[in-house]
Amino acid sequence: MEKRYQGNRLRQGRYSEAGRVYHVTAVTNGRYPWFADYHLARRVCRTLLWSDQAGATSTLCYVLMPDHLHWLFQLGDGESLSKVMLRVKGRSGRLCGSAVWQKGYHDHAVRKEESIRDVARYIVANPLRAGLVSSLRDYPYWNAAWL
Template identity: 55%
Template sequence: MDGKPHAQALRRGRYSEPGRIYLITTVTQDRTPVFRDFAAARALVATLRHAQALGHADTLAYVVMPDHLHWLMALGDNMSLSTVVRSVKGVTARRLGRALWQPGFHDHAVRREEDLTSLARYIAANPLRAGLVRKLGDYPHWDAIWL
């Protein structure tokens, strides 16, 4: 047993809806600040862009924090949500030549009535709330289609 007896059960029965917008959060192994390194963070950003180019996900907003990723995306038509996230995590780990991620991820299927620009602002403001920068423009590892 991996110490998380309910982790698999949480994924069971979930449905990936193509075109649905999801807010994904995934964390590095032991919360190691891998993405404090500029090149490592940019490798993750490049992987998100590649997933978009392949049609797996349409990125609406993201922020790469030192030890985790927040990703607001619309799921593409050709893969399940779990497969897309697993792919992004795997490709990034291979690019960096090391194990990076805790197993699993948290997802929130965004409801139609939720304000996407507010979610994007919340995501982008993570470095400010964490005290990493004083101005959002000083943090290089985020983007949002509205901001």
């Protein structure tokens, strides 16, 4: 039986927990490489900073690939994961001048027994595994709290 993407129904029954660390992956419409464009990529990176400054999130690390985003953050007090993602995807899409994001996203609440630094290392190594660069220092669209 073919599994079909169910958008918002994908995570029914899940709830957000303020202070919890989440790893979220959001993909562009049709996997189009919008963020191969420097100006569009910088707009998304600035949107993540905006979310942190508003107190909605506290970014631990992210990497923006040409066609998707991996973002590790702690959810702010009084926030819900779905509202944060709606605001970030909506604002960054408006700044890019298009509906760049696919509906929905994948989230993983990081468990206590998981190493946050190991998750972060996995996230920021994405450009290396994808063969975009041979050294992470050569990839411009990532950041980590430990730097």
